[in-house]
Amino acid sequence: MLGSVFTKTLRDQRRSVIGWLLGIVLLIAYVVAFWPSMERSPALTQITEELPEALRAFVGGADLTTARGFFSTQLFAFMLPVLVGILAVGKGAATVAGEEERGDLDLLLAQPVPRWRVALEKAAAVLATIAAVVAVSCAVLWTGIAVIGADVTAAEVARGMVGLGLLGWLLAAVALAVGAATGHRGTAVAAGAVVGLLAYLASTFARLANGLGWLAAASPWTWAFRGDALGEGPGASGVAGLVVLTAALLAAGIWRFTERDVGV
Amino acid sequence: MTDAAVNIDRLSKRYGAVRALTDLTLRVESGEVFGFLGPNGAGKTTTIRLLLDLIRPTAGRAELLGMDSRRDAVAIRRRTGYLPSELALDPRLTAGELLDYYGHLRGGVDTAWRDGLVDRIGLDPSRRLRTLSTGNRKKAGIVQAFMHRPDLVILDEPTSGLDPLVQRAFLDLVREVAAGGACVFLSSHVLTEVEDAADRVGIIRAGELVTVDTVAALTRQAVRHLVLRFTGPVPAEAFAGLDGVSDVTVDGALVDATVTGSPDALVKAAARFELADLSPRDTELEDVFLAFYREAS
Ligand SMILES: Nc1ncnc2c1ncn2[C@@H]1O[C@H](COP(=O)(O)OP(=O)(O)O)[C@@H](O)[C@H]1O
Numbered sequence: 001m002l003g004s005v006f007t008k009t010l011r012d013q014r015r016s017v018i019g020w021l022l023g024i025v026l027l028i029a030y031v032v033a034f035w036p037s038m039e040r041s042p043a044l045t046q047i048t049e050e051l052p053e054a055l056r057a058f059v060g061g062a063d064l065t066t067a068r069g070f071f072s073t074q075l076f077a078f079m080l081p082v083l084v085g086i087l088a089v090g091k092g093a094a095t096v097a098g099e100e101e102r103g104d105l106d107l108l109l110a111q112p113v114p115r116w117r118v119a120l121e122k123a124a125a126v127l128a129t130i131a132a133v134v135a136v137s138c139a140v141l142w143t144g145i146a147v148i149g150a151d152v153t154a155a156e157v158a159r160g161m162v163g164l165g166l167l168g169w170l171l172a173a174v175a176l177a178v179g180a181a182t183g184h185r186g187t188a189v190a191a192g193a194v195v196g197l198l199a200y201l202a203s204t205f206a207r208l209a210n211g212l213g214w215l216a217a218a219s220p221w222t223w224a225f226r227g228d229a230l231g232e233g234p235g236a237s238g239v240a241g242l243v244v245l246t247a248a249l250l251a252a253g254i255w256r257f258t259e260r261d262v263g264v
Numbered sequence: 265m266t267d268a269a270v271n272i273d274r275l276s277k278r279y280g281a282v283r284a285l286t287d288l289t290l291r292v293e294s295g296e297v298f299g300f301l302g303p304n305g306a307g308k309t310t311t312i313r314l315l316l317d318l319i320r321p322t323a324g325r326a327e328l329l330g331m332d333s334r335r336d337a338v339a340i341r342r343r344t345g346y347l348p349s350e351l352a353l354d355p356r357l358t359a360g361e362l363l364d365y366y367g368h369l370r371g372g373v374d375t376a377w378r379d380g381l382v383d384r385i386g387l388d389p390s391r392r393l394r395t396l397s398t399g400n401r402k403k404a405g406i407v408q409a410f411m412h413r414p415d416l417v418i419l420d421e422p423t424s425g426l427d428p429l430v431q432r433a434f435l436d437l438v439r440e441v442a443a444g445g446a447c448v449f450l451s452s453h454v455l456t457e458v459e460d461a462a463d464r465v466g467i468i469r470a471g472e473l474v475t476v477d478t479v480a481a482l483t484r485q486a487v488r489h490l491v492l493r494f495t496g497p498v499p500a501e502a503f504a505g506l507d508g509v510s511d512v513t514v515d516g517a518l519v520d521a522t523v524t525g526s527p528d529a530l531v532k533a534a535a536r537f538e539l540a541d542l543s544p545r546d547t548e549l550e551d552v553f554l555a556f557y558r559e560a561s
Pocket residue numbers: 264279282283284285302303304305306307308309310311
């Protein structure tokens with residue numbers, strides 16, 4: 001684990017990631033365990049039918065009476081993106097800006113590794129960590145669904161998880177890029193949090209308001225999940241948009257990092 | 265002519281209105297131990313971090329080992345060891361893991377040489393860096409700076425925080441690698457910490473290089489405060505007008521004198537009385553400056 005900047009960064013993250021993963025797994029297990037009783041409850045069907053169309057959009061736009069809609073809403077409309085988002089922003093801000101503030105970036109950058117490469121390997125490690133967390137979440141959700149025999153396919157679970165992972169990547173990239181460009185961890189966390197919050201608000205509230213559809217369409221949150229995370233998922237355009245934006249942010253942040261004074 | 269190990273040409277760094285370094289021009293040869301001295305805030309760290317391409321100059325340039333500090337930064341770092349002054353190391357690693365990590369990033373190091381360094385400096389590689397004192401962390405930093413047999417070693421205040429025994433082992437190491445042809449560039453704010461090891465010393469103050477000279481020549485200009493305590497009162501006239509002695513105050517049995525260069529005249533004057541104690545204060549760098557400025561004015 002000490003052979004490269006990439007593996008060392010993975011190692012740095014492993015302990016706190018295990019904690020996050022545990023929380024995410026518990027959430028998934030809890031929601032999955034709930035479905036069998038919800039499915040048999042006529043009240044739910046009734047409530048859903050009585051919900052105004054606009055409000056239904058607010059909870060993710062999915063049909064709560066189907067297992068697919070239920071999991072889309074309960075897991076992907078808010079809870080999982082928030083958990084993964086906090087992890088992503090935290091790691092993105094910690095890995096360059098955090099180390100710079102702590103001071104140990106100085107000696108690392110005095111090793112014979114180009115500065116851009118140090119940042120790139122660190123970014124890759126953060127993205128790999130998020131991918132691993134989402135992959136485990138995907139396996140856990142799919143296993144849970146198989147155990148209770150809910151009517152959701154593996155492809156649908158994978159679809160939602162791809163959107164979740166890519167949204168996590170984007171938020172990590174925002175924090176990492178701002179941290180690499182400024183050297184300030186607080187600024188990096190704030191940037192990631194603001195982007196995440198605005199993306200969420202734009203995706204949900206704008207969909208409720210007439211004439212603000214363009215705003216919802218511009219939100220990366222919408223790109224990741226569209227109306228229904230498991231039913232629709234990000235689609236090819238959503239994947240492309242999130243990946244390109246992530247890459248562009250990282251490229252810009254790393255470029256600034258190579259140009260500026262470190263540790264001042 | 266071969267390339268100098270360090271060749272700095274009118275290097276300047278400003279932070280807004282703050283001139284951290286102004287027009288530094290300096291040449292240090294391979295095989296030389298160079299002491300870079302100056303009080304806190306003089307610009308030593310700024311210079312060193314410019315050389316390592318951690319910060320970028322406002323003007324001027326530097327060549328290390330014949331390569332441009334900006335363009336060839338990676339190639340330079342391959343052959344350079346560095347010890348930062350505010351040494352921050354990943355607290356979760358053990359000292360040994362830290363050496364392994366940086367060793368890997370350097371594409372492997374001679375482990376026999378590295379382990380020899382660990383022994384000489386007295387570093388316990390199994391201890392987690394979090395649990396080490398500042399002095400012991402500094403040992404890890406020193407081993408790390410020398411472990412790949414660099415041709416140029418840049419050390420920012422290496423001796424501060426080290427206990428005297430380790431300081432000696434460290435200075436021996438410095439002399440040894442210099443004898444082997446490497447250039448050692450070390451900063452300090454206390455002359456006594458580097459005068460034994462340095463061939464030449466440069467003094468920097470407020471971002472400007474004041475003087476560069478051999479340690480012997482600087483000590484000749486150095487000002488020392490000596491406090492002499494006699495067993496009984498001594499006459500003030502006995503200490504008046506002595507060669508190289510100024511600012512003498514005689515207060516009963518206590519004599520306080522400022523000596524420039526050799527204390528010979530003062531000691532001979534004192535020998536006529538019964539001396540209870542003679543205590544030189546440290547040669548503070550500030551005093552070397554004072555001597556220099558006096559001469560200049
Ligand atoms: N990032 C910075 N921003 C503003 N001023 C700085 C910065 N870094 C250093 N300085 C100033 O530059 C001068 C030289 O500092 P430094 O090189 O750290 O001195 P030394 O290492 O000799 O103690 C000081 O006056 C310091 O306050």
